[in-house]
Amino acid sequence: MKTVLATGGLILNEPLLWEKGKRGRRGMDVPASDVPAAKIDPEFMGVGPDFPDLSEVDIVRHYTRLSQWNFGVDTGMYPLGSCTMKYNPKINDKIAATPEIAASHPMLPDRLCQGTLKIMYELQGYLATITGLDAVSLQPAAGAHGELTGMLIFSAYHKGRGAARTKILIPDTAHGTNPASAALCGLHPVPVQSGPDGILDPEVIARLMDQETAGIMVTNPNTLGLFEENIKEVSRIVHAGGGLVYGDGANMNAIMGVADLKKCGLDIVHLNLHKTFSTPHGGGGPGAGPVCVVDHLKKYLPVPRVVKDDKGYRLEYNRPDSVGRVHAFHGNFGILIRAYSYIRCMGAENLKKASQLAVLNANYIKEKLKGDLHLPYDRPCMHECVFSDQKQHEFKVSTLDMAKRLMDFGYHPPTIYFPLVVSGAIMIEPTETESKDDLDLFIEAFKEIVREARENPEILHEAPHLCKVKRLDETAAARHPCLTG
Amino acid sequence: MRYLPHTSEEIETMLRVVGVDSLNDLFSSVPEACRRDGEMDLPLPMTEWELNDHVRGLAALMDIKPDYKVLIGAGSYDHHIPAIIPALTSRSEFLTAYTPYQPEMAQGTLQGIFEYQTLTARLLGMDVANASIYDGASALAEALLMGIRISKKRKKVAISSAVHPHYRQVARTYFRPTEFELLELPVLENGRTDLSGLAGLGELAAVAIQSPNFFGVIEDLPAAAGAIHSRDAVFITCFTEPLAYGLLKNPGSCGADIVCGEGQSFGIPRSFGGPGLGMFACLEQYVRSMPGRLIGQTTDLEGRRGFVLTLSTREQHIRREKATSNICTNQGLCAMTVGMYMAALGGTGIRELARLNYDKAEYFKAGLVKAGAKICFDSPTFNEFVVEFAENFKPVAKRLLKKKIVAGLDLGGYYPNLKEKYLFCVTETVSREIIDTLVAEVKK
Amino acid sequence: MKEINELNLPEGLHYTKDHEWVRVDGDTAIVGISDYAQDQLGDIVYVEMPEVGNEFSQGEEFGTLESVKAVSETYLPLSGEIVEVNEALADAPELVNKDPYENWLVRIKPADLSELSALLSVDEYLDLLNG
Structure with missing residues (x-):
């Protein structure tokens, strides 16, 4: 008999948090007060939440046991299609925990945070280079958030041209996030059937594209794992009809250094840093979904943007055409820096x-x-x-x-x-x-x-x-x- | 490259199996016209130790070092993070797993998030909480859209001007392409939201109020609930500092229908503003209108307790354009972190810690008043408050920076009428000595 | 899943191409989904109902049925006003799987019975299923 990877092992049971513990235990220290107790109006006082009291050992055992019921990329092969479960290098986690960076407050003056701004500025540049597009916003917190940002740009672009459009073409192979993101911007999805070879047929696009259609959302390579060979023609047709082409870059990991998305005709692309750029998925997040655009759409990118001038790096707020802010601060910076670290370790060749x-x-x-x-x-x-x-x-x-x-x-x-x-x-x-x-x-x-x-x-x-x-x-x-x- | 395990012999063997001659030939389906003109222009690869040096250089560009005290909150707070939190969240079984689509292999994440949902619901006084939204700002935008869904045909929502300015900006971004209208409610002299204008508004789907609000002011939520419910609108409350509910009445007990906000305070480093955690909870009757993932308890074939993703038909991968939200990847590991932090604090600890934050802020306020400054709003506050100084504060702030104290956020950039009024924050990480130093500088 | 010859498709009902059925009962009519529809959906976990008094036109969406991994809209076979919803389904949606004819969804007051002519007989419905 051959050896199989998996075997039965000792797994411990563990109750829910509130099924253990004793009132009065503590899992972390609260500092002793060095100031006098202040008065508080009883009208506002609550009774405090019904949390269990647990010791540090209770907590450590609890979560260690829970972790042993899980399977991660570090445990073994995780061939979850479309999710890109590649190895997550440990050095990236270490870099993200750099004390000056992990403790940085997001609302201080630019001159006090040149390090974090420089990382963002350089990462914007790397992502532009990798996709072939011109400008990047790092604010979106995940792929679907990037899609939403892209659709906001679609909407702003068409409104700016004086004609709001109501429909959007979405291939039947698309992730469910595509139609949901478009719908948030009031765009009605029109499904596009892929051809018998699993890719888009330009004739079908030509038939569907009209003056009411804001553009198309394409995943390339698509979710069948196929490169959209007609993408350039598809883009030409959509552009000729006055529309824009959105690329769901969830699968960028297949074509780095090979394809140029601008040459493919794409106007906007989001990237999933937690896929292509190896940041850990954390059991469902956090991710990061930067959005890359071609030059003429740059003015619509979310506010603020990191720019560089002779005084250094700064956040640019005066952007009247911007779709607005999509994140409370600057996006999931802790994820951005991991992707930065990954790109610096890999270089173009790798x-x-x-x-x-x-x-x-x-x-x-x-x-x-x-x-x-x-x-x-x-x-x-x-x-x-x-x-x-x-x-x-x-x-x-x-x-x-x-x-x-x-x-x-x-x-x-x-x-x-x-x-x-x-x-x-x-x-x-x-x-x-x-x-x-x-x-x-x-x-x-x-x-x-x-x-x-x-x-x-x-x-x-x-x-x-x-x-x-x-x-x-x-x-x-x-x-x-x-x-x- | 150490992450790429293939030897050249293996590559040759595999290429033969696939039936192509070279790695380049694998890309025959990429048309010539779609290909890059040259190689990517990126910096050369670094070894681990080169990267360490490089990042040390970047860290040196940060003027605020870890030993500085930043007396600014405004949605991003400095609290002690116990060592067990990073130790447990870096367990790679949690860290390197995907969304728990296959529950038999993800019971750790699933139970952990179920516990997070439960503790969150208890903290906020709500029936149910979801598995998270991106951050406090997007949670608020989603809550407003949920308010519209609940009210069915109404098209207007109102939001207090005392909600975090960035959250309001994000909400406006989400609403801009829709047919719905987003109104802002003014702030009273006492720093609370002025709800008197609600009476004149028709078609009102929902109203959102933050408490403690951006000025640290504790809003009169029960009164707001009355005013909002009398308009038959959904009452949304929002927060940036959940620790407040260790001491204050929770929003549920004050009549909120949806509660959302930012969980960064609970064990997540500030990290230049992200990742944080969008916490989101509501009453049970609205659960099917809720955005985001939900974990539910069930049993396996042998009757043992287990957990699964549930009520997925609300979500984008099933309902596509009719989904309650487009969210897919959320802030999973941050939700685990916050669950751990709430468990580590416990019921006893959270009360003590919240009390300590409150007391420090009151001590600080009293000191500033003695030093001649004025507290701008006379309503009770939690660990943040707005100060007006008798004289120009900028030179004082400069002197304090030399003493490694970053003092106060000038509100002028957010509220033109509050120019040179400063928002301060103190938490348990700020000693009496620091507060005294600051007050002494103001007195000078 | 059932083969087509295993389906229970009673005579005397009017079917729609969206797999609902309607049975006229005095001056009201009751509406449900066909055995085919419940079988395709699988275990139904939630039935979303309209409110009594709501009015819909023929073919308009009046609610949804959810299984664990699918959602299906339900369309009203005849124009009319909802006069009653089957309350039992709120707590026990699985009843629709057990018997989709006994466990109807809504009772309506039809506006125009001549609309029945646009609906399918059992044989026509079977033809539709056989494609």
């Missing part, structure tokens, strides 16, 4: 290499698994490949079953049931930081699961077997929501 190896890894998996899993679009892919469960239907085994079974082999499952254009989608994004050895183990595990699906489907239906919990009842959770304890 960023390009990262893209090349991400694409190599995805194509390698695609070639190795396409005999076992149905591959709806059999073309060279970029950083991810999308299979489906079609071949397993006859054994009554679904994508969900295979995904859950992968856990028993020590892998986080891929993204499943997305993109929606592939029924039963299995979207695998290995990223460049997985070695060939690790890919081979993963491929072998998946092949074994496909064998099991044929010979012993029950073991899949009941998977996972080795996790702390079995499959959870999501229906009961939604029917009778219990959101607090």
